Amino acid sequence: MPTNRQIVLDNRPEAEATASNFKLVSADTPALADGQVLVRHHYLSLDPYMRGRMxxxxxxxxxxxxxxxxxxxTVGEVAESRHPKFKVGDPVVGMGGWQEYSVVDGNAPGLxxxxxxxxxxxxxxLGAVGMPGVTAWYGLTQIINPQAGETVVVSAATGxxxxxxxxxAKARGCRVVGIAGGPEKCRYAVEELHFDACIDYREHGxxxxxAKALKEACPKGIDGYFENVGGYILDAALLRTNAFARVAVCGMIAGYDGAPLPLQNPALILINRLKIExxxxxxHLDVWPQALQELGTLVAQGQLKPRETIAQGIEAAPEAFLGLLKGKNFGKQLVKLI
Ligand SMILES: NC(=O)c1ccc[n+]([C@@H]2O[C@H](COP(=O)([O-])OP(=O)(O)OC[C@H]3O[C@@H](n4cnc5c(N)ncnc54)[C@H](OP(=O)(O)O)[C@@H]3O)[C@@H](O)[C@H]2O)c1
Structure with missing residues (x-):
């Protein structure tokens, strides 16, 4: 059985996460029992939620x-199988973790x-037709539920x-405005991702x-806001919401390393009769098939062409992860393992 290089959590961060919180180790992959599958990972997904787990x-x-x-x-291919449903070479997606191989119980539902x-x-x-894509789908369709012609905004727009x-949102006929870090990301948002406008938050600190930039980009106000960041960006977006706007709170990445994120003007929730969820x-696993179907179709039709930032080798995972928390990634952050 092959040797498996793995990254383990060695100690917890005091405040900001650092590379020294992780440790690279090696282990032998165990012999398979009946019903088990050995997966060789091709890509590992790095995601902001991992910071909270630390x-x-x-x-x-x-x-x-x-x-x-x-x-x-993780995505990869079946390297060895003692389960009738999985054959050597099958492409598979799972939760294999920060390692080169995983042994999975082929009978466990959803693994x-x-x-x-x-x-x-x-x-x-791992990205557009995976957990992050479904996340966008859920917040947009189940919480914001926009009508054609409405204005919807998202922060961390190019991720x-x-x-x-x-x-x-474009497929639903909305005006779509993004907020992202830096002119290159904002240009890409408009030219490649078809945002109607994108605001560089580094220019609006x-x-x-x-709020002024949002007023210009959203002349009819904001009907739906998808929050990925928190802090002053959320405060500004709330200031521009229309009556009965919907806010899908997905992430607060500006606070993941411990920075407090107070809300400046909660009275707006009442004044604008906001729904914040x-x-x-x-x-919400029940809606994943429906979401994945739509996302897969958008990719196949060329309407969703996500960008990826790819680090090489398992040993690169910690630094790539820390970079993701600081916006060094451009699109989906992955680690290539093979
Ligand atoms: N609720 C859920 O079930 C769920 C599921 C998946 C993801 N999420 C959340 O969704 C958000 C986006 O995740 P993702 O996987 O798509 O990551 P991503 O957007 O590909 O990468 C994270 C991005 O966050 C931005 N960022 C980091 N620190 C920031 C700061 N202080 N201020 C403003 N922007 C900052 C950076 O973009 P810029 O360079 O543009 O700043 C960075 O590229 C995260 O908050 C994540 O936790 C939630």
Whole structure:
């Protein structure tokens, strides 16, 4: 059986996460028991939620145990199988974690899924046609539920979730405005992702400046806001909401390293009769097939062309992950393992 290089969580961050929180180790892959499948991972997904798991604090999910392989989505191919449903060479998506191989119980529901790579590249099953894409779909269709002609806004606009959000919202006839970091990302948002406008938050570093930029980009106000960041960007977006606007609270990445994110003007929730709803996409597995179907179709038809940033080798995962938390990624952050 092959040797398996793995990244484990060695210790918890004091404030900002650092590379020294992780440790690279090697282990032998065990011999398979009946019903088990050995998967060779081609790509590992890096996602902001992993930062929350590194803390030992109350959250919607249990903390990542110390000394164990970091949690994470993976795509790869079946390298060996003792399960009739999985054959050597089958492309599969699962939660293999930060390691080169995983042994999976083929009978456990939802742990390992075969995917079709005819029209959708394997890596996209970790991004546009995977968890981040479904996240965009859920917040847009189940919480914001926009009508054609409405204005919808998203922060972290060029990332894995934001780019899928743009395609889904354009398909529904919305005016779609993004917020992203830097002129290159904003240009890409408009030229490649078909946002109607994109605001560079680095050029608008406080509530007043951001609210002014949003007013220009959203002349009819904001009907739906998809929050990925938090802080002054959320304050500014709330200032521009129309009556009965919907806010899908998906992420607060500006606070993941511990920075407090106070809400400046909660009275707006009442004044504008806002619906504000947080959600965790893995708690809505019933809608995943419907969402994945639409996302796969958008990719196959060329309406969703997500960008990827790919780090090479398992040893590159910690630095790539820390970069993701600081916006060094451009589109979906992956680690290529083969
Ligand atoms: N609720 C759920 O079930 C769920 C599921 C998946 C993801 N999420 C959340 O969705 C959000 C996006 O996730 P993703 O996977 O698509 O990641 P991503 O957008 O591909 O990458 C994260 C991006 O966040 C932006 N960012 C980081 N720090 C920031 C800061 N201080 N201020 C403003 N922007 C900052 C950076 O973009 P810029 O360079 O443009 O700033 C960075 O590229 C995250 O908040 C994540 O936690 C939630």
């Amino acid at each position: 803390n030992d604090s109350k959250s919607y999910a249990a903390p990542q145990p110390l000394g164990e392989v970091m949690i994470g989505g 390992l899924r075969k995917v079709d790579t005819t029209h959708v590249p394997l890596s996209y099953y 894995a979730v934001g780019s899928a959000y743009a395609a889904l 406080d509530v007043k400046a951001m 947080g959600f965790i996409v893995t708690e």
